[in-house]
Amino acid sequence: MSLTSYKQKRNFKKTAEPKAKIKLSKSNKLIFVVHEHHATHLHYDLRLEYNGVLKSWAIPKSPPLDNKTKRLAIQVEDHPYSYKDFEGTIAEGNYGAGQVKIWDKGTYIPEKFSDKEIIIDFKGKKLKGKYVLIKTNYGKNGWLFMRVEG
Ligand code: MN
Numbered sequence: 001m002s003l004t005s006y007k008q009k010r011n012f013k014k015t016a017e018p019k020a021k022i023k024l025s026k027s028n029k030l031i032f033v034v035h036e037h038h039a040t041h042l043h044y045d046l047r048l049e050y051n052g053v054l055k056s057w058a059i060p061k062s063p064p065l066d067n068k069t070k071r072l073a074i075q076v077e078d079h080p081y082s083y084k085d086f087e088g089t090i091a092e093g094n095y096g097a098g099q100v101k102i103w104d105k106g107t108y109i110p111e112k113f114s115d116k117e118i119i120i121d122f123k124g125k126k127l128k129g130k131y132v133l134i135k136t137n138y139g140k141n142g143w144l145f146m147r148v149e150g
Contacts, residue, residue, distance in 0.1 A: 003053060005077035009095040017090065018082040022052040025081060032122065033084045033105040034063060039098040046073060046145070048120070050113060053078040057143060063104075063127060064147045073133060073145040 003020035012019055025031070033054070035045040044063055047054035057073035064071050089099045106124030113120075118133040130149035136142045 015094050018080050023081040024052045029107040032108045034103040036103040037100050067147050070146045073143045075141040
């Protein structure tokens with residue numbers, strides 16, 4: 001776990017995004033958040049708390065809400081835990097410029113969490129039930145994100 005890449009991409013004098021701090025939460029429940037990010041292209045950022053950071057994936061279309069839709073999810077840099085509450089507009093000229101709002105959030109139960117496969121049970125408002133993230137050979141950071149059970 002490292003926030004080096006997160007830090008390198010941002011100038012904290014110019015963005016209101018949280019500073020890079022690793023923080024282990026006091027709760028025994030793991031949290032997730034999905035940000036709706038109106039950047040150059042609208043996408044959704046899935047973030048899963050894991051070892052004090054938020055593992056993050058950018059999903060070009062909305063996350064799947066049924067068991068038929070499969071979405072490509074591109075893994076991006078780990079984000080700090082405190083990013084879970086971030087909403088706002090990242091100013092023009094900065095990395096990820098555009099409006100960011102929370103699309104869904106809640107807790108999740110991991111059934112498996114490896115660097116090739118993640119199986120989780122979401123307890124969100126929109127994301128509910130069992131989902132799988134599977135590493136693909138699409139590029140270096142390509143994963144597939146799908147819902148498998150209600
Ligand atoms: Mn994004």
